Amino acid sequence: MKGKGKIISISLAVILVAAVSSYLAWPEKKEGVSWPSKQALPTFQAPAETLDLIYTTDSxxxxxxxxxxxxxxxxxxxxxxxxxxxxxxxxxxxxxxxxxxxxxxxxxxxxxxxxxxxxxxxxxxxxxxxxxxxxxxxxxxxxxxxxxxxxxxxxxxxxxxxxxxxxxxxxxxxxxxxxxxxxxxxxxxxxxWPLRKDENLLFTSLKGVVNQTKPRIYSYTDNVRGSTGTALLDDLGLKYAEVKDNWELLNKYRSELKGLIVYDDQQPDTINLATTIAGLKNAIVAPPSLVDKLTGAPYNLPILEDLRGKFNSKLEVYGYLYDHYWKQTTHKAIVGLDPGIQSYLRDYAMGMDAAVVWLNPADEGESALLDKFLQDMPYGTGLYLGWWPDEGMGVKKTSDYGLATVASDFSSNLSVLSGTSRSITMPKVPVKPKLENKVYVSFILSDGDNLQYMEHAFWNVWNTPNRGEVPLGWTISPLMVDTMPGLLDYLYKNATPNDAFVSGPSGVGYTYPNFWEKEDGLDRFIERTNDYMKQAGLNVLTVWNYVKGEIKPEVAEKLAKHAPSLLGFTSQFGTGTIGVYGNSMPGQELNVAYGSAESDLTSGIADGLEKWDGKSPSFVSIQANPWQVSYQNFINAMNLYKDNADVVFVRPDVYFQLMRESKGLPVTP
The missing domain is CATH 2.60.120.260 (Galactose-binding domain-like)
Structure with a gap:
């Protein structure tokens, strides 16, 4: 019996080692993509001196x-x-x-x-x-x-x-x-034209193959910035040449392509399966409508795998992916992408050999299959990129597995931006004012943790001509260090003294830390957040949704212990309650969480004034979303109180310095 027990214990050890190695097996360097073990997301090579600019808009x-x-x-x-x-x-x-x-x-x-x-x-x-x-x-x-x-x-x-x-x-x-x-x-x-979407998928996957060796293709995917879609490139000093006919690139890069993965247009989820396979095999995703053109002269591309007619359901598609390709993909990250999104993120997913899925936690069968993928990923450091059919259920699902969601499903050019210089110069924080018996107000603009927002809609607010008139905390993702470091450096170089950057939820990814059950995994997540925030020059954290939950009521204490470089953090609920954790770190439930109108800003200040006793400093932190609140709304709210000597507007980092001083804590951690 002892011998049998020994065999069982050895077998369990072998299984455990195999499980661990399965998600660590992805090499630190794959062609032009490097992924050091301590790095959350990979780095592509520096972009080519002149990029091919292609249009992959639906029109x-x-x-x-x-x-x-x-x-x-x-x-x-x-x-x-x-x-x-x-x-x-x-x-x-x-x-x-x-x-x-x-x-x-x-x-x-x-x-x-x-x-x-x-x-x-x-x-x-x-x-x-x-x-x-x-x-x-x-x-x-x-x-x-x-x-x-x-x-x-x-x-x-x-x-x-x-x-x-x-x-x-x-x-x-x-x-x-x-x-x-x-x-x-x-x-x-x-x-x-009718085939435009099909072509966009084709050329996005071509970019996925080409850019993993060296970024040479940049996509213009929308009309958000500038007149030619090149403003981001101009800001970063990257040169480009417009490609008048995208098909020219198939001839240019034909030698780098192994062939085609044909998806089934009767089963849209085969687009995600095809993207996964294409990333592993240096192939391009071929719509059925374009197969004859691609296999014929002058391209003569062979079909490596034809997915047409193989599957009767969505579950069969992703079950096949799990059984046949999951072991070959990285387990450090997985991508959740609606098959209808064809011009975004797929190049980045292909470059890091990630599995691409679209499974809804609200569906019993899909949720069970999704569990099989997520349980193979490293608890505490794994990431889910893209988005969910339902935000709350999706973020809860990854939280249950010790993973974080990185909103990025409409990210256009991470395979180019992640190769920009990682040299980031941070300006000094302005000297804080003398602490007085005042009502200190801090404004925060949300949604910067969303990588696609940082590529697109963010610039509509950032480029406001009067930016700098009001102290404002701009949420960003610490993962910009990996995914768009050149852009992060550009922001710092162009920030005014009133512009401060703070981490969006909840550090290196959007997660509900109260639902993390494994102590050591949550510790690793917070330690990595601390490290990445230091690299990104951030010292104020936004936590969604709260830090006093039923499963992990000690999350705030863990933040104080494992993220000692932070000045403090905010969480949701709208109470304005301030606590000091680990005798070292202040945290505040926002007075206004995710405000949606100028009235939310002004009423938040009015409420803070009403509750203030006038005998000690008071702190009012107001967060608003960029989809409904403009930069001018912040200015208007500040100007409403410009003649009130009891109200002082400060950046979030200065705000927490003042709060620390009021609580008898060192101003600098």
Whole structure:
């Protein structure tokens, strides 16, 4: 019996070692991607000297403000091209886009997005829209736009032209001829065709193969910033060359491709399975609609795996992924991505050999299958990138397994940005004011933990002309150190003394620490958070949702013990309650959590003033979301109290320094 017991114990040890090694087996370096053991996410090589800029928008957009296009009248006007009646030359082209070769043969639709300044008393032609085949010197479609065709003044409206494109060998022209009758603003021209989404998936996966050796392809995926989608590249000093026809890149990089993984358009989740396999095999994801073109001349790409007709359900797809490919992928991270999202994040997932899934914890069968993946991942350090069908249930699920969610499903270019320089220069924190019996107010803008937000919508707020007027804490992710270090350095270099950066929830990923059951795993997560926050120059943490839960009521004590570099932290609930933990760290439940209007800012301050006894310092911390609260709302709220000498607005880091002093703690941890 003793011998048998010994054999069992050895077998258990072997199983344990195998389980541990399964998620540590991913090499620290894979071609051009390095992933040191202590690094949360991998680093790609430095981007090429000149990047290929491709468009993977659902529509191909020509931004009117792009100086590369022809303009015979009017001027740039922030987010479009403006021709003003009475001052600009009439009868000339306010936009002339020529030599376009990327439009395929077939039925195409062009949408001209414009606005008129006001309604005219008399109707008349404002502009003529035209699509021409320059090669054949033929007009393919045209339209006269009249004053009364606009439904509202100063509101964007789309005018569509349908045409039959001749295809390969023909160059097209898109022109807006302005008559001078009314002031007109042109935003862009969008071109749509049926296979556009299929092509976007194809070229995003091509980027996944190419960039894992050295980032050479950059995607423009939306219209959020600038006139050409290159503002981020310009800010980082990265050079680029626009690719007029994405198909040119298949010829350019053909030697790096092993072949095709064909998905089944009757089972959309095979897109995620195909992405996973393509990352492992240096292949591209092929839509069924493009297989003949890809396997024929001049590309002649072989089919490595054809997923058509293999699966009857979503569970079968991901069960197959688990049984056949999960062991080959990294277990340090997994990607959750809706199959309908085709132009984002897949290149990054492929570069780090991650499994891509879309499983809903609310569905019993999907939840059980998801458990099989998550239980194989390292408790305390594993990450789930992308997003969930339901935020709360998803974050709770990863928390149960000692993992953190990294919102990133619409991240466009992490395979390029993660290769930028990791040299980050942080400015000094302003000297805190003398502690007095005042009401100190700190504003925080949420959602910066979301990597896609940092690539896209964040810039609408950051580029506000009057940024710096109000002390504001901008939440960001400490994981920017790995995923976009050059961008983090740019933010620090362009910050005003009133701009402070704080960590979004809940450190190195969004998690509910109260649901973590394993002590040592939670300790590792907090220690890693502490390390990454130091690397990112952050010393204030945002915790979602709270630190006094039923399962782990001592989370705050653990933060004090394992994240000693922090000045303090905020959590949710809206009570404003302050506690001191481990006799060393203050934490505050926000007075206003995730405010959605300017009134939330002002009422939060008013409530703090009402509760203040006037005999000791008081602290009011207000967080608002960027989707409903603008930078101007913060300024307005501050100005409402500008004549009240009892109210002092400070950055979150200075705020916690003052709070520490008021509690008899060292101002510097």
């Amino acid at each position: 191909y957009y020509y931004q009117a403000e792009n100086e590369a296009f022809g303009h015979d009248t009017g001027k740039a006007d922030g987010d479009g091209w403006l021709a003003e009646a009475g001052s600009d030359a009439a009868g000339k082209a306010m936009l002339d886009v020529t030599g376009r070769k990327e439009i395929p043969a077939g039925e195409i639709k062009a949408a001209f997005n414009m606005q008129v300044d006001n309604f005219a008393d008399e109707d008349g032609v404002v502009a003529t829209l035209e699509v021409r085949d320059q090669t054949a010197d033929a007009v393919l479609a045209s339209m006269e736009v009249r004053n009364w065709d606009f439904r509202l003044p100063n509101a964007s409206q789309s005018f569509e032209l349908s045409f039959n494109a001749p295809g390969e060998g023909h160059e097209l022209e898109f022109k807006v001829l302005w008559t001078g009758k009314s002031t007109l603003k042109l935003f862009d021209v969008g071109v749509f």
